[in-house]
Amino acid sequence: MRTEYSSTQLDALREIANIGSGSASTALSGVLGRPVDISVPNALALPLADAVDAAGPADAEVTAVVIPIGGDLDGLVLMLFGIEDAQRLCELLGVDAGTEIGLSALSEIGNILGTSYVNSLAAMTGLELEPAPPQTVTDMLAAVVATVLSASAGEEDLALLLDSNMHVEGEACSLTFMFVPGPAGVDEVLGRLGLAE
Amino acid sequence: MDDVVVVSRNVRMGEFACCSAPGDVLLTIGLGSCIGLVLLDQRTTVAGLAHIVLPGPRVSSTREPGKFADYAVPALIAQAVGIGANRSSLEAVLVGGASMFAFNAPGLSSMDVGQRNAEVVRAELEQARIPVREASTGGTKGRTVRVHVADRTVMVKEAGGPELELWTGRPVSARPRRGVPA
Numbered sequence: 001m002r003t004e005y006s007s008t009q010l011d012a013l014r015e016i017a018n019i020g021s022g023s024a025s026t027a028l029s030g031v032l033g034r035p036v037d038i039s040v041p042n043a044l045a046l047p048l049a050d051a052v053d054a055a056g057p058a059d060a061e062v063t064a065v066v067i068p069i070g071g072d073l074d075g076l077v078l079m080l081f082g083i084e085d086a087q088r089l090c091e092l093l094g095v096d097a098g099t100e101i102g103l104s105a106l107s108e109i110g111n112i113l114g115t116s117y118v119n120s121l122a123a124m125t126g127l128e129l130e131p132a133p134p135q136t137v138t139d140m141l142a143a144v145v146a147t148v149l150s151a152s153a154g155e156e157d158l159a160l161l162l163d164s165n166m167h168v169e170g171e172a173c174s175l176t177f178m179f180v181p182g183p184a185g186v187d188e189v190l191g192r193l194g195l196a197e
Numbered sequence: 198m199d200d201v202v203v204v205s206r207n208v209r210m211g212e213f214a215c216c217s218a219p220g221d222v223l224l225t226i227g228l229g230s231c232i233g234l235v236l237l238d239q240r241t242t243v244a245g246l247a248h249i250v251l252p253g254p255r256v257s258s259t260r261e262p263g264k265f266a267d268y269a270v271p272a273l274i275a276q277a278v279g280i281g282a283n284r285s286s287l288e289a290v291l292v293g294g295a296s297m298f299a300f301n302a303p304g305l306s307s308m309d310v311g312q313r314n315a316e317v318v319r320a321e322l323e324q325a326r327i328p329v330r331e332a333s334t335g336g337t338k339g340r341t342v343r344v345h346v347a348d349r350t351v352m353v354k355e356a357g358g359p360e361l362e363l364w365t366g367r368p369v370s371a372r373p374r375r376g377v378p379a
Contacts (some may be wrong), residue, residue: 001258047229047261048250049209058226059341061356074299135298139356143339146210146250147297150230154251157260178282181325 001156002183010043012193013186016124017041017162021177023120024113025166031112032092034168041164048149051159055080055178057181058142063103065110066135066148069118072127073189074182077114080141081106081175088173107136113177121179125192152182160186206246208233210266213247213273213287215280221346228293230311232318232334233269233342234326235290237278237349237366243282244346247273251310252317266314270321289350290364291315291332292342311335331364 005013018041044054052058063086065079068179081089086106090097095105111134122129137144153159162179182190190196203220210231216223223246225233236245247269255265262268278284294311315334322329333340333353342363343352349366 001254018252047211048264049211052210052227066298066300132300135300137297137337139229140227140339140341143229143295143297144227145233146227147229147295147310147339149210151298151300152251154264154310155256155259178281 002186005045005160009190009195010045012190012195013160013162014041014043015180016121016193017043017164018190019115019124019162020120020179021166024117024156024177027112027116028076028109028166028168031109032168034092034170037167037169039167044161044163045158046161047157048134048146048153048159051149051161052142052145054142054161055145055163055176057075058140060141061138062141063106063136063138063142064144065107065114066137067110067118068132069121069185070130070132073121073129073185075185076148076180077117077131078144078148078178078180079110079113079175080144080178085173085175088171089168089175091156092168092171092173103136103138110134111137117177117179121189125189127188127192130180148180152180157184198368201375208246208248208266210248211261213245213263213269213276215243215245215273215276215282216346217241217243217280219347223344223346224342226341228340228342229297230293230314232266232294232311232314233292233340234318234322235292235344235351236273236282236287237290237344237351238277238282239286239288239366240283241281242346243277243280243376244344244347244349245273245277245282246342246344249314249318252313266317266321270318270325274325274327287327288366289327289329289340291318291329291334292340292351292353292363294334295336295338295340297337297339330366347368
């Protein structure tokens, strides 16, 4: 069980997240026809409860799109939209938020971004990855993140979260993008980068 | 009750805690597949809450054994007894164990984590001879649980819904005493 990550390892993982989320934001920009800004990603290695806290206010209502990554990597990518961000994004897509069509549109955005991120990851690492279809829920932030972390890293003392924020320029519309590799996935990626212990 | 200090104790993933002061509130926010295990004592104002993540068996090298049901259930019981609860009068309420997503953790069978957590927690409680009085488990929504120690009430809120009373234990002081008219 991994008990720590070196700063070199975290830097490398952050760089991967940077390239992946750059790819995802370009995809989003393409769909919306507007520029999308991204923040510098965080690479956080934290005990599970702290990782949940780091994601944001526990009882905030969010729409989450989860894409399990299959193939050579265990893990998933997760997109989180706050209520107002989800509404604004639906408006930008020309659909009503809070309807089945709205949820479907958000799911599809998640799919496009997630697939873009995963493809970018595959290109960088040489791994063969097969993203699964997206699953979309609207729920409390802490419940979503805790459930996702339990499934991918529940038995580990440290969860690894690579997250970045994306913002649609000129709009009150942001989303958080998280890459959560499972323990074997982390070793695999670090190994490909020549940084496994 | 103006002079009672309300102390809210937030129990996070893998943690557990017991309280006994009248103003205490035990709280856990965002139970997805996790199980919130509430213990209440019929005879004293001791209450406990554990936020259990996985069925177990616990990983021996872990620094956070409280995540695993096989550790957390006996540990919570021991902690409650340690601050004055009577083991023989403990009762339990279960919250959580939802199935929010259709994927499975590596190493677990095809039965989903939430359901498996509820099963193992119930089995541990049965082994400890502690009855489960009420449960709000399964489904697809996250839950928040709040335990009011003084009046032994368990409140549950589902994502997007109102806070509702799931269960309340008989107040310790309301027990009828011999020779006093009802």
